[in-house]
Amino acid sequence: MEKIQFKTQIWTGDQALDGLDQLNGQKIFLVTDPFMVESGAITKITDHLESQNEIKIFSDIQPDPPITKIVLGIKALEKFEPTLLISVGGGSAIDATKAMKYFAKKLGKDKKDLDLIAIPTTSGTGSEVTNFAVITNSEKGVKYPLVTDEILPKVALLDAKLVESAPQNITVDTGMDVLTHCLEAYVSINANDFSDALAEKGFQMVFKYLPKVSKDGADMVARQKMHDASCIAGMAFNMVNLGLNHGIAHAAGAQYHIPHGRLNTILMPHIIAYNAEMDDGITGKPNLAALKYANLARLIGIQAINPKMAVKSLINTIIQLRRQLKMPASFKEYGISEALFDKTQAEIAGAALKDGTTATNPRKPNCEDVIKILNLSFS
Structure with missing residues (x-):
């Protein structure tokens, strides 16, 4: 017997980002890459969130997310004590957030399982609906897959406006x-x-x-x-x-x-x-x-x-x-x-x-x- 289920809800199409307007009274730990912040593109997300929620942006993310960055993210997450995770970026940002979600729960005192909304800005990894994440040990030059349903996003938000300017x-x-x-x-x-x-x-x-x-x-x-x-x-x-x-x-x-x-x-x-x-x-x-x-x-x-x-x-x-x-x-x-x-x-x-x-x-x-x-x- 096979058991097949899709735990992630998908928001897609025109005005998919408007779905964020329903969030209210949350402490949101938002993980993204430096480009999204430096270019101002992250405002496409935060404009829907700022008036009704408290936001902490963590953007110390790089391609093939190394374990060291995951650790820094977990420390920032624990200090902020969020009620919700949002990841905005390509596979590296989403994978890094998944790893933070997983290890923060395992290492945290209250073992709190945070919901994750994944918002891809590239059309490739599918990470927004998978129980996979890949993290890197830079010193050894080795990539480690993390595979568990515990890292599945609750929501995958697919809005093509976020990839319109991709080279x-x-x-x-x-x-x-x-x-x-x-x-x-x-x-x-x-x-x-x-x-x-x-x-x-x-x-x-x-x-x-x-x-x-x-x-x-x-x-x-x-x-x-x-x-x-x-x-x-x-x-x-x-x-x-x-x-x-x-x-x-x-x-x-x-x-x-x-x-x-x-x-x-x-x-x-x-x-x-x-x-x-x-x-x-x-x-x-x-x-x-x-x-x-x-x-x-x-x-x-x-x-x-x-x-x-x-x-x-x-x-x-x-x-x-x-x-x-x-x-x-x-x-x-x-x-x-x-x-x-x-x-x-x-x-x-x-x-x-x-x-x-x-x-x-x-x-x-x-x-x-x-x-x-x-x-x-x-x-």
Whole structure:
């Protein structure tokens, strides 16, 4: 028996931010990144809150939130004694807030569980509806997933006005992360009818709307659709986990500091080929992953005479999309030196195999498999 539930309420569409007007008499600990404060963009949130609530803004957040910043946030939170948490930002700000929520409860005297409203300003991580958070040990260069329903936001607020000014590189990086979430959830060993329905819809939305919003950031229909697609993909993988693409990305990201979505996109064609066992050729018997990839190919109009031909065409279509979005095709093209790659690949492979997301990959990889994928991704 499977038990499937969605604990997070979603506020989406025009005037979604107006939902904040209903908050009254709260002590709100608002976590965001420095840019939101320095640019004044945080007023899009605080204007709805200031007249009826007390607010403390914590903005000491950086990409790949390190444990040291989480500790500082917990100290500030405990001093303020809030009644509500609000997180505004990309995956790093939301993940940091989740970690603060979790450890503040575990370490606090009263064990108080604070509600969290997550307001994403990027369309990619899906963190606003997941029980995942990733924090980093900067000294060791290791990322640690935190996975528990205790960190699920109570509300996810999706308003495209908050991503309207996102630059093209951020838009495509996060958008391709959405595509990775859909692909990995769809072929996860835990996949079910409900996660498949969400992954299929999110996958189609990315192919339809990401090129549009990459070309025209002022296309607010496409902006909202990608914001929704990110959330839909998050709902899918929150049920069934991810796979080796994210396992390697977490490990390599800690070493190379390549933006997460960009790193996923470099790996993606090689991961699909590995999972579908494309080394056996296009006429070989398709495994379950190949059949599912072939179905995704059909959903975006790819016609093929057999499943493995469809997978090959899907890989080529993703490569074409990556080129259209002006994203690097390899670690080398991104700027990673051969010396650094040679020095770190064994460590990355070891960390990827231990990563919690790798556990639900449709093929069980070994170190040699990961090293091969890394080498294909380097050049």
